[in-house]
Amino acid sequence: MAQADLSMPPTEVQGGHKHPDKWKWYDYFTFNVDHKVIGIQYLVTSFLFYLVGGFMAVLMRTELATPDSDFLSPELYNAFLTNHGTIMIFLWIVPAAIGGFGNYLIPLMIGARDMAFPKLNALAFWLNPPAGLLLAASFFWGGGAQSGWTSYPPLSEITANLPQTLWCLALVMVGTSSILGSVNFLVTIWKMRVPSMKWDEMPLFCWAMVATSILALFATPVLAAALILLMFDINLGTSFFKPDAGGNVVVYQHLFWFYSHPAVYLMILPIFGIMSEVIPVHARKPIFGYKAIAYSSLTICLVGLFVWVHHMFTSGTAPWMRIFFTISTLIVAVPTGVKIFSWVATLWGGKIRYTTAMLFAVGLLSMFVFGGLSGVTLGAAPFDIHVHDTYYVVGHFHYVLFGGSVFGIYAGVYHWFPKMTGRMLNEPLGKVHFVLTFIGTILTFTPMHQLGMSGMPRRVAMYDPQFTSLNQLVTVGAYVLAVSVIPFYINVIWSWMAGAKAGPNPWNALTMEWTTASPPIIENWEVLPVLTHGPYDYGMDRASEVGPAGEPIEATKV
Amino acid sequence: MKQIPAPFWTLVLGIAVTLISLWVGQNHNLLPVQASEQAPLVDDLFSVMVTIGTALFIVVQGAIVYSLIRFRQRKGDDTDGPPIEGNLPLEAFWTAIPSIIVVGLGLYSVVVFQEMGGFSPGGHHGHGAMVAMAPQQSVIDVAPLLAQAGDGEDVYTKTQVYGFGASPLLQPNQPDVTVNVTGMQYAWIFRYPGTNITDGELHIPVGKDVQLKIEAQDVIHSFWVPQFRLKQDALPGEPAELRFVATREGTYPVVCAELCGAYHGGMRTQVIVHSVEDYADWVASRVAAATPTATVAETVADTDAAYLAAIAPDLARSPVQIAQMTHGTP
Ligand code: HEM
Ligand SMILES: [Cu+2]
Ligand SMILES: [Cu+2]
Numbered sequence: 001m002a003q004a005d006l007s008m009p010p011t012e013v014q015g016g017h018k019h020p021d022k023w024k025w026y027d028y029f030t031f032n033v034d035h036k037v038i039g040i041q042y043l044v045t046s047f048l049f050y051l052v053g054g055f056m057a058v059l060m061r062t063e064l065a066t067p068d069s070d071f072l073s074p075e076l077y078n079a080f081l082t083n084h085g086t087i088m089i090f091l092w093i094v095p096a097a098i099g100g101f102g103n104y105l106i107p108l109m110i111g112a113r114d115m116a117f118p119k120l121n122a123l124a125f126w127l128n129p130p131a132g133l134l135l136a137a138s139f140f141w142g143g144g145a146q147s148g149w150t151s152y153p154p155l156s157e158i159t160a161n162l163p164q165t166l167w168c169l170a171l172v173m174v175g176t177s178s179i180l181g182s183v184n185f186l187v188t189i190w191k192m193r194v195p196s197m198k199w200d201e202m203p204l205f206c207w208a209m210v211a212t213s214i215l216a217l218f219a220t221p222v223l224a225a226a227l228i229l230l231m232f233d234i235n236l237g238t239s240f241f242k243p244d245a246g247g248n249v250v251v252y253q254h255l256f257w258f259y260s261h262p263a264v265y266l267m268i269l270p271i272f273g274i275m276s277e278v279i280p281v282h283a284r285k286p287i288f289g290y291k292a293i294a295y296s297s298l299t300i301c302l303v304g305l306f307v308w309v310h311h312m313f314t315s316g317t318a319p320w321m322r323i324f325f326t327i328s329t330l331i332v333a334v335p336t337g338v339k340i341f342s343w344v345a346t347l348w349g350g351k352i353r354y355t356t357a358m359l360f361a362v363g364l365l366s367m368f369v370f371g372g373l374s375g376v377t378l379g380a381a382p383f384d385i386h387v388h389d390t391y392y393v394v395g396h397f398h399y400v401l402f403g404g405s406v407f408g409i410y411a412g413v414y415h416w417f418p419k420m421t422g423r424m425l426n427e428p429l430g431k432v433h434f435v436l437t438f439i440g441t442i443l444t445f446t447p448m449h450q451l452g453m454s455g456m457p458r459r460v461a462m463y464d465p466q467f468t469s470l471n472q473l474v475t476v477g478a479y480v481l482a483v484s485v486i487p488f489y490i491n492v493i494w495s496w497m498a499g500a501k502a503g504p505n506p507w508n509a510l511t512m513e514w515t516t517a518s519p520p521i522i523e524n525w526e527v528l529p530v531l532t533h534g535p536y537d538y539g540m541d542r543a544s545e546v547g548p549a550g551e552p553i554e555a556t557k558v
Numbered sequence: 559m560k561q562i563p564a565p566f567w568t569l570v571l572g573i574a575v576t577l578i579s580l581w582v583g584q585n586h587n588l589l590p591v592q593a594s595e596q597a598p599l600v601d602d603l604f605s606v607m608v609t610i611g612t613a614l615f616i617v618v619q620g621a622i623v624y625s626l627i628r629f630r631q632r633k634g635d636d637t638d639g640p641p642i643e644g645n646l647p648l649e650a651f652w653t654a655i656p657s658i659i660v661v662g663l664g665l666y667s668v669v670v671f672q673e674m675g676g677f678s679p680g681g682h683h684g685h686g687a688m689v690a691m692a693p694q695q696s697v698i699d700v701a702p703l704l705a706q707a708g709d710g711e712d713v714y715t716k717t718q719v720y721g722f723g724a725s726p727l728l729q730p731n732q733p734d735v736t737v738n739v740t741g742m743q744y745a746w747i748f749r750y751p752g753t754n755i756t757d758g759e760l761h762i763p764v765g766k767d768v769q770l771k772i773e774a775q776d777v778i779h780s781f782w783v784p785q786f787r788l789k790q791d792a793l794p795g796e797p798a799e800l801r802f803v804a805t806r807e808g809t810y811p812v813v814c815a816e817l818c819g820a821y822h823g824g825m826r827t828q829v830i831v832h833s834v835e836d837y838a839d840w841v842a843s844r845v846a847a848a849t850p851t852a853t854v855a856e857t858v859a860d861t862d863a864a865y866l867a868a869i870a871p872d873l874a875r876s877p878v879q880i881a882q883m884t885h886g887t888p
Contacts, residue, residue: 073820146820154777247795249795284631284637285639286642287643290643292644314789323668327664331660334653334657345642347622347626349629349639351629351630365622376611376663377607380607382603382671382674383600386784386789388789539638539639539641
């Protein structure tokens, strides 16, 4: 019954000074150093940026409903394209998955009162809004950066210089933010676990954050270097990447992809962590292959650092490199496959609850199987040469990023919303949201593969009229996706204010964040919890098992 | 894992999945017609991947859907499932199978890559010149290299040429036709060395060993003919080549696949694969028509609508586009 006691609001203040039990709404607009406040700040801002990025996607798809560039000017199309990609990656997925869930959950999952460096943590968050403002400003001073989220020189050095510079500065800011965040996560997980928790008793989300943070620390500085050199070229007359003055355009690509390939694992690893938390709870079974999942995160992290050239097979790439990077890329499929199989095996034989969180988790699984397989085809250099820089690639990475990351973030929100706000989300509305998202994703991103294979390049505002009908199908899909977010935002806002009360542990889950009140009190626990069982001991004898109605229930023995 | 179906059902399902996958692999019709010697090689690789992919897709999605139906929570059952945490043989199995598959695909890719001529670009160019060249020259000579775009022989004395060359195993070293390809915002210019021919469309003979020497004048472009399954970026300052044999007469699109500015989407032209006789006629007529002084290289500098319309007929479709273009380019 320990959980019931812990859920009581603290009557006694801790540490001698006067603390409020809860933060007020205006605390969320300040330089607050509580990891839970920061986590929610990250999540809410990222969801705002998601609307902005999604709005740009809808404008792009409207343009692409016809072959000619008749809705947006081609310059504006490219600016939306560039900023859509940039916002979705750097101001939506990364801050939501790493900043939001990472900050909110890591201390709670390891039984700590806060992150190791709370002020650094707040600083890391507050680098993000100005980065967003810089991108917005770039539209008013010169029409937005136009050279794609990759910003390859020399194009990035000759189009709209001021917005390009602002774009670089924005990315350097979010990069700095992610380095600060990573140091914090590593130290927190290393040093601040409750004494009774061993490494292999940590929830898998923590393992995923370890891998993510290592990757960010290795890769991000390289991106910063590339962008700073690019800014020098644009503004100070240097010629690192200017071919007519002795520079080399391919060097930029190496620097860029050395960061940006790992960046896709950076986006997906925390999501994998979310999956490993959501699935066991709602399938009522221990996660299958705990060790395999933990180690496969680290393997992905390691191999992921040696695959970047697969983005450059058609560029200035020596033959041996094409071979080496084909093989290393294909190898990443193995640890990824291990994770997928392990989740499926976790479902197998479970007692699956059809909660919205679970639907999104299973939806992710299903999408990721397809996105992963198309990823393998792209890893094979001879085929990649045909479809590189075409809509096949756009289809593939949206399957992984939308079907993968976005579904995962939704699963996480539906799962932890009760913990974060103390209230449940509305389930029927959640299911409407899921169905629309699922259908919309398939409709939008599947035909893109066919478009790419048959000859439509990516990043075009105008295309050959033979591709019109498939493009219109895609555009309809995009509108479905646009509509799909409406029930979600309504649900979140309404439930936050007036949803059903959640109680400390509505899903009857076993990880440590569920042993405190919802929302957790400031400093998380009155008395630091003691580990009595593993994070996934479903179906096992648990001393302090509490049923949904607060009654102890028989542990099921099999 | 008691729930795994009995061996008999596993066998039946296995056979069904195999047959379906093989059928899908052979009949997917996802790729455009094959018009080069490289195309069937790439397509076979793709078909193998489609076959394997279909099998994995069916098995994994099948397992997911089956679990969702079979293992859903029953009304009133609030207990947990059985605490199965692992199964070493099973995990070893599903690590080993994908490992074997990806290693196999990796080796197969290398073989295809070799047959496509992926190992030889630059290998047969200017070895002698390379020896004579001062080591730092490859960096310093970039500016003159851009200036002399066109009569590009010297360009190819650099140590590394990217792209696909002739496979030394399959083809003699001298190409039958060489075309210098220059990408510029927003057109492709094709020049035929030794003649005065400059064109906005690529004309080549069928069944002959064609060598394209590709470079870019301003930003990165990417030369792609979907029906050839070949693509190579045109990098300013870095020579590249594509070497192939077109196997099918016809007209195919040439697409720019690398974002090269606002009108990147309009950077389209075509490649016309002639019969050998037609090609000879075309060359003869163009040589006769050419006036040596009016080379495109001189007009390139001032990009005007009439010029672009002449070299890139596809762009001429919309006069508005051209007008926007001439104002939009720096
Ligand atoms: C709301 C649904 C979405 C739609 C309809 C959509 C649509 C598009 C379109 C039309 C493009 C241009 C493709 C091209 O020409 O290369 C694009 C590019 C891109 N999208 Fe999305 N997208 C959506 C969501 C997302 C999400 C959730 C992410 C990532 C988390 C994402 C990441 C990207 C990236 C990285 C690019 C490439 C940008 C570039 O090439 O510079 N998109 N998207
Ligand atoms: Cu181009
Ligand atoms: Cu282009």
